[in-house]
Amino acid sequence: MVIKKKGKMLAESIGSKAEYKRLQISDDKTSEEVGGVLKTDNELFLKEAFQKDEWLGCSLLFEHYYAPLCSHAIRYVYSREYAEDIVAEVFKEFWQKKHFENITISFRTYLYRAVRNRSLNHSRREFKQSVVDEQDLTIPSSALRPDEMMMYDQLYQKIQSGIDGLPPKCRKIFLMSRFEGKKLKEIAALQNISIRTVETHISKALSILREVVKDNSQD
């Protein structure tokens, strides 16, 4: 991939191939430390990249965090499309509003906060809940209270358990539709059922999940 090459070039121009390698390998070593000040090599490397060339920095950031962020977002929205859109939006805003210029927290914290914010709002909108004020959505730099932070985790965990608790057939069809992004027609053909039945299963799953999310927001 092009970005990797760019990253390598940058690392060489900065003068440390090792640093680039450290970016490549996940930071397992340092993650063993607990409680210490965690200014990881990654973050330093990315900061350096942003200083050299903003676009390169953004590319490296995308390269490094895109996959785990999508993986996290999908826990809320249960759709590849939505999850990827959410993450892309976050990166887009980060780039266009030049948040990297005055960021005081780590890139990782910024990105996870932003993705969780957007994901939460998305799932709330989807499940016809009142949306948290949009301010929170665009400025993820404001710190959250611990209980607020944990509310996000509770939400995706509830969605997860809600899906786990769906009747097997219903869950399978819901996941095929949402998670795998299959069309109703395809699912109907694969499951040997009518499109109408597929629709029924999906709407059933959604109504169950709606209840789950409702509970959460009432907490």
Next chain:
Amino acid sequence: MNTKIHKQLLFQYFSGNTTPLENARIESWLGVEGNEEIFYRYLDDWEREYPQYVPNKAVVFSKFENQLYVKDTEGLTKQPKAIRLLLKRWWALAACVVFMMMGIYLSSDWILYKNYSTEYGETMTLMLDDKSQVVLNANSELRVPRWINLADEREVWMDGEAFFKVSKKANKRKFFVRTPDLTVEVLGTKFNVSSRHKVTKVVLQEGKVKVKSNSINGEHALLEENGDYAEVDNKVGKIVTKKVDESLYTTWQLKRLKFENSELKSVMQSIEDYYGVQLNTSDTNVVVRKFSGTLPNDDLEAILKALSNIYNTDFTVVK
């Protein structure tokens, strides 16, 4: 309570496998400044270790890149690229301007002046637009304004040797012949100007001319009679005037070289200038001897043969 939180505990928490008591511990741990960073750090680790799914990064990134580069209609396009483009355009514009100016500069000479030049062994007779006649000797250049009749003063530049027959115009516009060393100012007259080897010689045949040295404290001299001669050596800026036989300096127009009591050295110089060659003689003493007479100036071979006969020594062209 000790609020140290392990990676494992957080992983369990992310998976939803913690007890309410453990959750409470995490909550109070999160209240400590700096722990949020660690929290997201472990969340990131957890997502990497137990991903819900793995997106196709390559496809998405190019999509994302395109979105930022191309489809952005909010005017928030990627600045570096825009700047690069702008710079490119500026360069193009600057290059255009430079080329145009160079073009104008280079062609301005062509627009304003006509240049004439002669090869070795060639003379050229010109009739200028103001009816002045110029005979250009070999290896000479003359620059004449294209619009000589429109100018207040007639001004030509000459390097080499030329005979001028300047026409008298009713409005009496001055005529200037400029050479690297001097300027000849005339009203209407016939005269010869030779500018060779950094020495300019002016010989008057008819009329009146003013000769002015080009050097800073240059002198000037007035030539009023037939045979008046002025010589300027620009190194000193001095003008030397004397009376000469004008025909010695003007017969070249008739394809003849006329000398009177000249050292053979200067005769040879004249031939060299005309033909663009270098002459050599086997007898080096002969060059200080004097020569008087007229040589036909049609054929270099014939001249050298004639000189060889007269001085009884070989004159050859250095190859």
